[in-house]
Amino acid sequence: MTNLEASAVTPLTPWKATLNQRLFTVLLLAVAIALSYIVVAVTPMKGKLAYAFLFMLFSVGFQATHAGIKRGRTAAVDAIAGSIAVAGAVLVFTPVISLIFTTIIRGSKGLRVNTFTQTMEHAAMTDPISQGGLLHSLIGTLYLILIATVISLPLALLTALYLTEIKGRAAGFIQFLVQAMSGVPSIVAGVFIYAALLLTTSLHGSTIMGALPLAILMIPTVTRTAQEVLLLVPQDLREAGVALGATQWKTVATIVVPAARSGLITAVILGIARIAGETAPLLFTLGVSDKINWNPLNGGQSALPYYVWSGLGLGSPEAIQRAWTGILVLLMIVLVLFTAARILGREKK
Amino acid sequence: MNDENTNSQGDDMSTSTPSVLSSVAQNRAAHHEANSAPMGSGLEARGVHAWFGKHHALENVSLDFNPGTVTALIGPSGCGKSTFIRTLNRMHEFIPSAAMAGEVLLDGKDIYSSGIDVTQIRLKIGMVFQKPNPFPSMTIGQNVLAGLKLAQLKHDNKEELLEQSLTRAGLWNEVKDRLGVSAGGLSGGQQQRLCIARSLAVNPKVLLMDEPCSALDPGSTLRIEDTISELSKTMTIVIVTHNMQQAARVSDYTAFFLSDGGPGQMIEVGPTSEMFSRPRDQRTENYVSGRFG
Ligand SMILES: Nc1ncnc2c1ncn2[C@@H]1O[C@H](COP(=O)(O)OP(=O)(O)O)[C@@H](O)[C@H]1O
Ligand SMILES: [Mg+2]
Numbered sequence: 073m074t075n076l077e078a079s080a081v082t083p084l085t086p087w088k089a090t091l092n093q094r095l096f097t098v099l100l101l102a103v104a105i106a107l108s109y110i111v112v113a114v115t116p117m118k119g120k121l122a123y124a125f126l127f128m129l130f131s132v133g134f135q136a137t138h139a140g141i142k143r144g145r146t147a148a149v150d151a152i153a154g155s156i157a158v159a160g161a162v163l164v165f166t167p168v169i170s171l172i173f174t175t176i177i178r179g180s181k182g183l184r185v186n187t188f189t190q191t192m193e194h195a196a197m198t199d200p201i202s203q204g205g206l207l208h209s210l211i212g213t214l215y216l217i218l219i220a221t222v223i224s225l226p227l228a229l230l231t232a233l234y235l236t237e238i239k240g241r242a243a244g245f246i247q248f249l250v251q252a253m254s255g256v257p258s259i260v261a262g263v264f265i266y267a268a269l270l271l272t273t274s275l276h277g278s279t280i281m282g283a284l285p286l287a288i289l290m291i292p293t294v295t296r297t298a299q300e301v302l303l304l305v306p307q308d309l310r311e312a313g314v315a316l317g318a319t320q321w322k323t324v325a326t327i328v329v330p331a332a333r334s335g336l337i338t339a340v341i342l343g344i345a346r347i348a349g350e351t352a353p354l355l356f357t358l359g360v361s362d363k364i365n366w367n368p369l370n371g372g373q374s375a376l377p378y379y380v381w382s383g384l385g386l387g388s389p390e391a392i393q394r395a396w397t398g399i400l401v402l403l404m405i406v407l408v409l410f411t412a413a414r415i416l417g418r419e420k421k
Numbered sequence: 422m423n424d425e426n427t428n429s430q431g432d433d434m435s436t437s438t439p440s441v442l443s444s445v446a447q448n449r450a451a452h453h454e455a456n457s458a459p460m461g462s463g464l465e466a467r468g469v470h471a472w473f474g475k476h477h478a479l480e481n482v483s484l485d486f487n488p489g490t491v492t493a494l495i496g497p498s499g500c501g502k503s504t505f506i507r508t509l510n511r512m513h514e515f516i517p518s519a520a521m522a523g524e525v526l527l528d529g530k531d532i533y534s535s536g537i538d539v540t541q542i543r544l545k546i547g548m549v550f551q552k553p554n555p556f557p558s559m560t561i562g563q564n565v566l567a568g569l570k571l572a573q574l575k576h577d578n579k580e581e582l583l584e585q586s587l588t589r590a591g592l593w594n595e596v597k598d599r600l601g602v603s604a605g606g607l608s609g610g611q612q613q614r615l616c617i618a619r620s621l622a623v624n625p626k627v628l629l630m631d632e633p634c635s636a637l638d639p640g641s642t643l644r645i646e647d648t649i650s651e652l653s654k655t656m657t658i659v660i661v662t663h664n665m666q667q668a669a670r671v672s673d674y675t676a677f678f679l680s681d682g683g684p685g686q687m688i689e690v691g692p693t694s695e696m697f698s699r700p701r702d703q704r705t706e707n708y709v710s711g712r713f714g
Contacts, residue, residue, distance in 0.1 A: 239517075308554040312616070315512060316623060317544030318571030326570055330558035 100138065104130035128159055172403070179400025182393040187401075193363040197383050197391040206398055208364045209379040212279065213348070213405065215368055216358075216375055219283035220290050220347055225340060227287075228294035232339075235295075236302040237324050254292035261285035262353030270357065277359025279368035282375065285353035294343040301335030302328065337417035341410055348406050351377040376402040462528045462545065462626035462657060463488045464509060469523035470684075471504045471513060478504045480684035481523075484676055486627070491649060491658045493668035493693065496678030496708070501685025502661045503551075505678070506629050509659065510546035511539050527627070544572050547625030551632040553612035555604035555619070562600035564615055568623035582622055590618035591648045610641020617648060628652065630660040634667065646671050665709060669697055677705045 089097070108126035112118065117126070132155040140148030187205040195204025231250065235243050262285045269275055269284070305328050313323030329336070359372025376398050383395030464486040471479035479501040486492050494502045507513040508521055511532060524531045532542045555564050565586050569576055576582055583600070587593040592614040596607070604615055613633060620628060630649075634642040642664075649658060649671045662668050668675050675697070676690035689702045700706045 306554070308550060308552060309556060311512060311515060312550065312554045312556070312619075313567075313571055314515065315510065315543050315548040315550075316568040316571045316619070317540045318568075319540055322571050322573070326567070327556050327558070331556070333558065 096138075097135075100134045101131055104134055128155075131155065132159070175396065175399050175403055178393075178396040179403075180397075182397035183400070187397060191363045197386050197394055198388040199390060201390055201393055201397075206376065206379050206394070206401060208361060209374040209376045209398065210401060210405070211364055211366075212358075212361070212374040212378075213376045213402065215279050215373065216283050216286055216354075217344055217348060217409070219280060219368060220286035221340065221344065223283065223287040224290040224294060224343065228291045228339075228343070229298055229336070231291070231295045232298035232302055233324060233329075236299055237320065237328065250292050250295050253288070254296060256288070256292075257352075258285070258289055258350050259352035259355075261288040262356050264288070265353070266356035276370075277357055277372055278370055279358070279365070279373040282354050282358035282373060283368075285357055286347040286350060289350065289353070290343040290347050293346045294339045297339035297342050298332075298336055301332045301339060304335065305331045334417040337413050341413045344409055345406060348409075349377050349402060351375075351381045354378050376405070463526075464546070464627050464657060464659075465524075465526040466505075466509065467524040467526065469505065469508050469525065470521060471501070471508055472518075472520040473504075473516065474518040477684040479508070480686050482678075482687045484687060484690060486657050486659055488657050489653065489655075490674060491653045491660065491672045492674045492676060492690075493672035494659065494661045494676050494678060495663070495665065495668050496685070496688075497680075498663075499685075500678040500680040502678050503631050504685070505687075506548075506631050506659060506661055509627075509629055510543050510548055512543070512548060540572065544568075544623055545625055546627040546629060547620035547623065549613070549617055549620055549628065549630040549633045552636055553609055553616050555607070555612050555615050557603070557605060559604065560601050561596050561604050561607070561615060564604045565618045565622050567619055572623060574623065586618040586622040587615075589621050589648070589652065590614045591644055591651070592618055608641070610637045610644065613637060613641065613645060614648065617645070621652075625656065627657045627659070630658065632661050632663060635663060642667070665697070665711075669693060677702070677708060679704055679708070 104127055107130050108123050111126050112122055132152060135155060136148045136151045139151035182201050184202060184205075186202065188207055188210070190203075190205035191208040192204045192206075193208075197204075231246065234240060235247055235250075265281060265285045265288075270277065270281060275281065309327050309331060310323055313327045314320065318326070354375055354377065358375060358378065361372040361374045365371045365373050380395045380398040380402070383391040383393075383398060386392075466482055466484045469479065469482045470477070482501075482505055484492075494506065496502055504513065507515075508523075509525055513519050513521055521533070525533060527542065527545065531537075532539075532546075555561075556567055559567060562583055565583050566579060568574070569579070569582075584593060584597075587596065592611060595611060596615075604612065607615060613636075617628075617633070634645055637645070646667060649660065652658060653671075653673075660668075660671065672693045674690060675693045677688045677696065677700070678685050679688050680686065689696070689700065689705055691701070696705065697709050700709060706712075
């Protein structure tokens with residue numbers, strides 16, 4: 073008999089808003105929209121910003137009043153705080169969404185098959201977009217990301233391990249250097265490599281020379297993130313490892329680093345994100361190329377940010393279209409790398 | 422086993438309270454004497470002090486742990502039990518500001534003397550921590566065998582060692598079908614027994630346990646106590662516990678620690694049955710009878 077009764081009970085979610093409450097919220101928002109229209113119409117306030125501001129003001133006011141009448145003062149304060157948090161989130165996300173949206177809309181207009189199969193060897197930026205492509209820049213950017221990562225990842229990881237695990241005598245000073253380094257303007261990194269390596273020797277701009285300033289920019293980002301992540305590994309685990317007769321190095325390699333794995337991958341992602349769009353440090357160091365250059369050690373190279381920069385600089389409709397498409401492709405590369413890293417970093421089940 | 426406190430023996434007879442608990446430990450002590458030829462290694466602390474920076478946390482503790490015995494360390498929080506147990510396998514020095522004085526002899530050799538390989542010491546003197554701490558990036562099986570990898574030991578038959586360690590820790594039957602899954606899915610009690618198995622896999626002579634049951638439910642606690650009784654046949658065990666009944670159930674000897682605001686000291690040590698029935702020191706009497714702490 074209990075069985076029958078049990079099956080007759082329907083699962084409820086009394087803590088969630090009912091349909092009526094939802095409708096009422098929608099109604100409040102509708103009234104807020106209507107009111108903001110009226111206020112804009114009858115007062116000298118004008119523009120989208122005025123609408124947004126008034127709507128926010130009215131909707132927060134209505135919701136707070138409603139909550140206050142129904143559930144008291146605390147609920148009203150809670151409603152205001154909640155709405156402010158939502159408004160803040162919207163404020164932050166609007167430009168990001170708008171940016172991505174604009175890039176997709178404007179960039180996709182220039183996407184052709186030849187965009188990915190051709191270079192600018194036999195075409196000018198100002199030619200119709202059915203001619204030429206950005207394959208050479210795409211390859212250049214991937215090369216730059218790869219080389220900069222290969223250079224900076226071991227250095228950054230070892231630095232982070234020195235700062236969190238070994239905590240040696242120089243830790244304070246190195247911490248200071250890492251912080252100072254993360255404040256270096258990207259163009260300074262480029263000028264530094266230019267002055268140190270290109271100006272004084274017979275070397276010329278090449279992929280590797282372009283990757284060097286990028287590595288300089290990437291190291292502090294990866295180091296600091298990796299450091300944060302390593303600090304999150306419980307001290308317990310280190311002690312457990314050492315108590316089993318391991319050396320410190322063995323404990324770090326077999327326990328601490330694997331425990332921080334997904335966080336360390338995030339650190340690399342952030343590092344790549346930091347450099348993928350850099351143009352300034354490449355201006356002095358990368359040389360130029362309008363065709364594919366597979367040799368990273370010799371000869372000029374191209375890169376997507378550089379392609380975008382030169383397209384925008386020329387200013388003709390075709391060149392500007394190419395630039396937007398370049399931005400879109402760059403965005404897609406970063407997205408693909410992020411996704412790949414996330415999949416790599418997923419905990420094994 | 423320790424005769425430093427025998428001088429205070431005369432003044433305590435009036436306070437003796439016969440205890441049911443003590444008979445359990447008495448039986449265990451008798452059992453131990455009957456099966457002489459103890460296994461494991463002896464450990465002797467001689468005048469051990471410990472500091473954290475300027476803070477003097479532990480003062481002049483001398484305590485012998487005979488091979489094959491279980492010694493319980495009891496006392497109120499903050500009296501230096503953990504600090505003491507961590508000086509016994511050189512985990513104390515893991516804290517940056519730490520300092521110590523005195524000697525700790527393993528089979529007669531000072532583990533703090535220069536030229537001693539500290540990793541070898543920790544291999545011989547295993548440790549189980551208060552909070553279960555299985556390695557999160559490893560499976561159950563990998564956790565048990567982690568010590569081999571960490572200490573770079575060779576072992577011919579890993580399968581056998583795995584089963585043997587888990588069996589000794591009383592966990593084999595519960596996990597034998599899921600050795601390949603992550604250790605995070607085990608219950609707290611199972612995780613703690615996994616950590617015991619992990620310690621056992623490198624075959625230590627001495628096992629130090631710092632409140633191994635304080636985060637566990639009563640059922641898991643009993644299982645771990647069974648495990649301790651089983652292990653004491655082959656090794657020397659030191660266990661910190663806040664649970665008086667547990668001390669009575671599992672230990673042969675009990676040492677009482679106390680801090681009167683200054684550094685922690687060992688007040689007295691003796692066979693567990695005596696410590697609970699006729700302690701020599703009034704402060705021990707107060708503590709075991711639950712009048713403070
Ligand atoms: N890492 C540490 N740094 C500084 N002081 C500590 C540290 N660990 C313990 N202490 C101090 O040492 C004393 C003994 O602590 P502990 O050995 O943990 O006590 P118990 O284990 O008996 O509760 C306490 O006063 C405590 O504050
Ligand atoms: Mg403690």
